Amino acid sequence: MAIQITGLKLPIINEGDEISQIIKDEREFEGSEILVIAHSIISKANGQRTNLKDVDPGERAKKLAKKSNKDPRVCELIIKESNVIKIGKDFIITEKNNRICANAGIDKSNAGKGNVLLPPKKPNQEAEKILKEIDCQGVIISDSIGRPFRKGAVGTTIGYAGLKPFSSYKGLEDLYGRKLETTVECVADELAASANLVFGEASKSKPVAVIEGFKREGEPRDGKIEREKNQSVFR
Template identity: 30%
Template sequence: MSVSLIPLTGIPEVGAGDDLVALLLGAADAADIALEDGDVVVVSSKVVSKSLGLWADSADRGAAVMSQTVRVVAERMSQGRITRIVQSTAGPVMAAAGVDASNTGHRDDVLLLPANPDAEAEHLRVALLAATGLQRLGVVLSDTAGRPWRSGQTDFALGASGVLVVDDLRGAVDADGRPLSVTARAVGDELAAAADLVKGKADAIPAALVRGTGWALPHGGAGARVLLRTGREDWFDHGSSEAVRAALGVEPGSLEAEEVGIPDVGPTPRADRLRRAVAVALRGTPQVGMDVGGDEVHLSGQSAYQLGVAVTRLQVALWGEGLTTEAPDEVDGVEVRLEVRER
């Protein structure tokens, strides 16, 4: 298989109401490129958002992000501002719900993602087929995101139509004849990432053709939403700190999370982490007193049971902050002093 990546250059700044199909075909004609059956057209979701007029005021970017958020996965303080990883209304889990201020054509506003990326991809595919007379074209709306466990960002399929987005190889065999039980290639994401090699992030090239893959379909297909892990398949529905805090009743994205303090992106003094842990632990034990002095916490309660609950909650909260402590084997009365150290 030989695959070609062809950038569609010369597309002007897109405005609300612009005909993207005409702009794409005009760029292809100007480069003496004719679309062929089996081509996959990869289009930056940003130009789709621009054509739909999906702008929001950058002065309240936080509100824009929350308006596009289904749930908060993780959040960190960075330079005095909260950065959130969220499940977006568009579908994927992304930083800031995909709300973006880059490549906005010198506007101060921010762009939102299309609410239904698969439907927008289908609209483009149908219009391109009608304009060209072709029978089989794929369309991928691409966006950019980071990935767990990996540095940097890459493009992925936010929306898709006319493309086999998942090549499910389960039940087949590998090159050595061994059965494949879990392998399912994310073809939609691979197409988006491949196209970005010629689109780039700073070259004002929002679209490209991927030719020769064989992944284009004669119908709309399932769309990119099938690539999303949800429900029991989502093993990472909270960040590491957020999972601990949520188990103690402090959900990310909530007012309670802001009240107890949101973890920072960078290194944080132990005193600040200890303060947050105590605040989280106290939310479930209002009848217990906690005093912090240096690396020591003094707890007092009205009963041994209350004290035990408080110690346990504090140990869990400390773990979420990279700290730990050990309760004494025996407690005299309803008071205890705990020494806190790095985990």
């Protein structure tokens, strides 16, 4: 069985657009597909866009901008959107709902002149909404997120619906008949990472990946992907 991943080219998304309808206009679905959707188009459709000329940075934002070499107006938005947990020259690492990422997930790419895109407010709910309207196995809303111990960003799940994000193989036997103990795999993040391989970069505008042929055995599990603070020994 092979997995196939295809990038869907969409028109530029504007505030008020119906993402599900636009996706359905591009292709038909059979019910077994997994859709991975770049969070940026959800933010755009929802009008989660701010023009920086409308942002008036406060004292705290100005200090943060000085420490981090960033635009004070972006810093103002970062403070509003998240908790800043580490600051350095050229970086601000933030936390919100146990999701740790750079700059509160605020993005200048593909936002239009002078604008920034804020991350979707309720990504799980957005995934549910799309799943209801498109006949597929599951929906993932993704973002490219950096990692503490490894360079470069990778596609990561920030919201999901219709699929179990983890697979556990506990109790299955290995090649030699030994029962597996604790392997838990975050398939949702692996699907989001694989989608990044087909997303069009820059102006290519392929913000949706359709994954066909994925079916996981083992014992799927539900739950939150982000570790709580007390489960993470590196925070």
